Amino acid sequence: MILNPKIETMPRDELKKLQSERLVWQVNRMYERVECFRNRMDVMGVKPSDIKSIDDLHLLPFSYKKDLRDYYPYGLFAEPMENIKRVHASSGTTGKQIVVGYTENDLKNWAETVARALTAAGADKNDFIQNAFGYGFFTGGLGIHDGASLIGSTVIPISAGNTQRQITTMVDFGSTMITCTPSYAMYLAEAVAEAGVKNQIKLKAGVFGAEPWTEDMRHAIEQGLGIKAYDIYGLSEIQGPGVSYECEYQCGMHICEDLFVAEIIDPDTGEVLPEGSTGELVFTTLAKEGFPVIRYRTRDICSLNYEPCRCGRTHIRMNKPTGRSDDMLIIRGVNVFPSQIEEVLLNVGGAVTPNYQIIVDRVNNTDTLDVNVEMSEEFMHDEVSSIANLEKTIVDKIRSTLGIGAKVHLVNPKSITRSEGKAKRVIDNRKLH
Numbered sequence: 350m351i352l353n354p355k356i357e358t359m360p361r362d363e364l365k366k367l368q369s370e371r372l373v374w375q376v377n378r379m380y381e382r383v384e385c386f387r388n389r390m391d392v393m394g395v396k397p398s399d400i401k402s403i404d405d406l407h408l409l410p411f412s413y414k415k416d417l418r419d420y421y422p423y424g425l426f427a428e429p430m431e432n433i434k435r436v437h438a439s440s441g442t443t444g445k446q447i448v449v450g451y452t453e454n455d456l457k458n459w460a461e462t463v464a465r466a467l468t469a470a471g472a473d474k475n476d477f478i479q480n481a482f483g484y485g486f487f488t489g490g491l492g493i494h495d496g497a498s499l500i501g502s503t504v505i506p507i508s509a510g511n512t513q514r515q516i517t518t519m520v521d522f523g524s525t526m527i528t529c530t531p532s533y534a535m536y537l538a539e540a541v542a543e544a545g546v547k548n549q550i551k552l553k554a555g556v557f558g559a560e561p562w563t564e565d566m567r568h569a570i571e572q573g574l575g576i577k578a579y580d581i582y583g584l585s586e587i588q589g590p591g592v593s594y595e596c597e598y599q600c601g602m603h604i605c606e607d608l609f610v611a612e613i614i615d616p617d618t619g620e621v622l623p624e625g626s627t628g629e630l631v632f633t634t635l636a637k638e639g640f641p642v643i644r645y646r647t648r649d650i651c652s653l654n655y656e657p658c659r660c661g662r663t664h665i666r667m668n669k670p671t672g673r674s675d676d677m678l679i680i681r682g683v684n685v686f687p688s689q690i691e692e693v694l695l696n697v698g699g700a701v702t703p704n705y706q707i708i709v710d711r712v713n714n715t716d717t718l719d720v721n722v723e724m725s726e727e728f729m730h731d732e733v734s735s736i737a738n739l740e741k742t743i744v745d746k747i748r749s750t751l752g753i754g755a756k757v758h759l760v761n762p763k764s765i766t767r768s769e770g771k772a773k774r775v776i777d778n779r780k781l782h
């Protein structure tokens with residue numbers, strides 16, 4: 350499939366026509382080639398010929414992460430292996446790894462979507478892009494690399510980790526943009542401050558993703574590195590980074606709708622929810638050849654915004670995912686999302702930092718919830734502030750928002766282990782018992 354360079358501003362009726370053609374093509378092809386999809390269509394009594402346009406999407410069966418495990422490693426691929434030019438894998442938190450595959454066209458489209466994202470953040474051929482996403486099976490490193498190469502920027506393929514080397518490289522090589530997870534960007538910002546080199550770095554922007562992050566984290570990164578920070582979203586099962594990205598107005602991430610169609614559903618009933626509702630994000634890949642998916646349940650919770658954007662892009666936006674439905678903890682029978690605890694922490698007036706850890710355990714058959722959070726330097730050095738009072742305030746706020754008791758421990762700045770990739774915010778020790 351050949352991409353149209355004007356695709357980002359395509360009128361919506363043309364976009365819908367393109368989506369419809371591609372969906373019909375994809376469904377017919379998958380019905381022939383992918384056993385799991387064909388079986389589900391047959392069980393539901395849906396024939397490929399029932400799908401005439403994108404409006405028929407809701408008739409199609411869902412697909413799930415479990416399918417990738419059940420058909421491991423290549424059972425869901427829709428092309429012979431000789432046409433698969435690269436595989437990526439993700440270990441996930443449970444079970445065996447999942448494998449995804451790309452044809453040459455898939456790799457081209459992937460690079461194109463990442464190029465759109467980097468360009469929206471201001472990148473061009475004069476930029477030096479320090480790519481601190483991990484290279485390897487993770488889609489972050491090579492995905493961003495190929496998009497940056499397509500633009501013609503100078504790629505600095507440093508990968509994640511080795512923070513001292515990141516700082517030296519940033520200064521010596523004159524990096525103008527940085528890409529990594531937002532939690533690693535926060536860590537780099539601290540390291541830049543410690544090294545006292547903020548006035549020697551030339552960074553102007555960063556593109557961050559692969560995990561949920563808040564507006565407060567954005568401000569902390571922007572201030573720490575002296576840059577504008579952009580969000581990028583994606584998942585291995587759909588392609589990797591570049592499924593959606595922020596434009597200069599930063600009011601949601603434009604979904605590459607020529608390639609991916611999004612729906613929001615009720616995660617319990619599977620029903621498609623009305624425009625603007627919050628629910629589970631579901632994606633269908635329209636042009637993927639190697640490993641296409643229909644109505645893939647991402648388990649990410651967010652909402653879609655259909656309002657036209659000031660930037661002129663016609664593709665709809667998704668709001669920042671607040672977490673995954675499978676991140677949900679059940680603590681003493683209460684449903685708790687880590688993002689709800691984060692929200693409480695960020696609303697105590699700058700006294701704590703966004704570095705925290707949630708520890709869940711089971712003692713005498715009762716769940717316990719402990720929250721360790723770093724206090725800010727200002728709070729620690731302010732003589733009138735009281736740690737005990739602040740801990741109590743946070744405990745009260747958690748109780749009133751979540752209806753559950755917790756123990757809160759204010760810990761010293763920089764005492765919680767920093768992450769070079771996706772931050773590990775939750776430690777659930779109950780699984781060990």
Ligand code: DLL
Nearest residue numbers: 489558559560561581582583584585589590649670
């Ligand atoms: O994280 C791909 C990626 C790499 C995206 C680099 C952006 C930048 P996975 O490892 O398969 O793929 O994890 C996908 O990460 O379902 C979300 O839960 C989460 N996620 C990814 N980007 C964002 C984001 C990559 N911008 C899972 N905001 C997804 C919130 C995100 N969550």
